[in-house]
Amino acid sequence: MTHSCRTLRSFSRAVVNAHYDGRMPRRSAEDRAPSQVDVARAAGVSTQTVSRVISGHPNVRPETARRVMAAVDAVGYRWHAAAASLASGRTRTIGVILVSTARYSTSAILLGAEGAAAEAGYTVITASVPQHSGPAAFTDAFDRLERQGSEGIVVLAPVGFLAEALGSRVERTPTVGHRQSDGIGADALIDQRAIARMATEHLLDLGHRTVWHVSGDEFWQESSARRDAWEAVLLERGATPPPVIPGDWSPASGYRAGRTIAAIPDATAVFVSSDEMAFGVIRALHEARRAVPGEISVVSVDDIALAAYATPALTTVRQPFEEVGRAAAMRVIELIEQREPVSVEPLRPELVLRASTAPPKG
Amino acid sequence: MTHSCRTLRSFSRAVVNAHYDGRMPRRSAEDRAPSQVDVARAAGVSTQTVSRVISGHPNVRPETARRVMAAVDAVGYRWHAAAASLASGRTRTIGVILVSTARYSTSAILLGAEGAAAEAGYTVITASVPQHSGPAAFTDAFDRLERQGSEGIVVLAPVGFLAEALGSRVERTPTVGHRQSDGIGADALIDQRAIARMATEHLLDLGHRTVWHVSGDEFWQESSARRDAWEAVLLERGATPPPVIPGDWSPASGYRAGRTIAAIPDATAVFVSSDEMAFGVIRALHEARRAVPGEISVVSVDDIALAAYATPALTTVRQPFEEVGRAAAMRVIELIEQREPVSVEPLRPELVLRASTAPPKG
DNA sequence: TTGTACGCGTTATCAA
């Protein structure tokens, strides 16, 4: 990093390339990789015809196409994405912004997005943002992805300030996944309020008087959406919402919350905002000799692979993560290609009944 | 997909672009995005100077640089990665091949790789391969990444046939992560035999006569490496290796294995090849009224976030996944830049003692 | 420290 570069930091950080590390010599004409020109010469056609064959355009005589492909193999030609991008103005690349916390859901959503993108002929590039970053980290990630040529961006981090942080960026580059309330990518997401509603109503239906709540990280919009819906359901049913017990998605925070709950004599039901926290909650309850679901029922959210193997097996509201990824990717691609959204069925959470809930005793 | 395209499938699949969907009109000269030419004009310098400022080259007068950056902001210039790649012959992109199963380890490794790549000024693109795919799926993924301009590739899928499947590809594009025994990227990986050794020796040291083993998916090289080392340790110590109980990394397969073990009266210790399987094993044991660790000790591998919240908390051999990702990315980048490997300390697994193991009773 | 000239490999346009 040179001095001049550092002083430039105050200007458009989105533009300056920080990684100067010496120039690369240009390769001499002889050891250049074979190009469409070489193929054209070998096949006795124009480079345009080669391009058409390579790109799968219609209106090429099969015989010609075969000659071209034979030449491709003969000269060892390989397509050059950068040159194509420069000429066509398209990169067929979408970017994904991730929060850097290793979780089952992260990989599931990413895998779904990557699969859907690949099927549509797009490539996925990722940019991660440290947990609990401020707006700047998100705009940096966004800029990085744009600079690499992302034609659209999926933000897998529903944090509250995203809309303001991203600002006008989302107008020039199609963006999906932040802020359901903005209407941006609304159908790519799961209705978080519905999740909380299903969980809370399930416990109420079992006969519990009220339901306690262990919330997720306040940084994530899911957390407040679920909290609001949980509260609304209780109020609708004439129950008094107890104070929220804060968590941060981690099992450790669930454990702390569990200790709190264990100390509340009349608590009989808890809605925990993630399976991972539920493991912590249940362990704390277990250590405090409070039986689950005998004395206290627990419902959580996600249905990770391990949910069925908790003791007791978790009753939980399943989120179809992979489909979320697929839907988000498909939606950005539709936006990029300015197609109308294909009306697919909305992604529905699903209550999976297992062994961590029961009617209150007595 | 046209007819001619389909008949061409028999030729180089790595070359044909399957996704023709109409040509994009070229934008007229007026609404072209601002380029370095526009910046140069606005700043009253040459495009070359603009390029130097943007790329962070040294030897630019600070005052000039400032004028350029002001012009950048004024005209709304944005760097064009494809054009830079075409001119420089470099993409600063690395590809990562993933097996499409959502797991904690997948996201942890990926996040590590992405972070390290970003620090070095590289972008990560991903390609996923369905679980249990044959060699063709891997070569397809490899080709996809190469076509997008990956200068190096990290393969996060240590399956046995990779070396043969990839063949000469790894010579033209630096590749890390498959086959420790090949010496390719050896230091980017964790010694899987050491993991099995630590686990097995821990149980033997506690006084167990022998150790049973629940293996991982045979598709992964880890599985056989660990099995071999487990067997070797038992033999060294004069114990008789019992038959291997097969698993596939999933909690469900662990559960099945657990039922098998529960039916073996003299089993007192098990080395389970992943934490997720251990959850299944312990649940099965629990249902069969076999106390853990009272009657049977369990050691597993990974140390996922939930390991500490199993009942009992899992004694497990920790794999530093994020560092694995970092190391792999750094290693490919070194190979790309033809630098000598920076000798960092090898990644060491670590035995984390918790509550699932104990000396045999009696 | 700065500028001129050229080439990188492909696709869009338009004509044949």
Place this chain on the structure above:
DNA sequence: TTGATAACGCGTACAA
């Protein structure tokens, strides 16, 4: 159905 030609926007070589 095919071909000639002109961009696309940047980085490198080399000269000043």
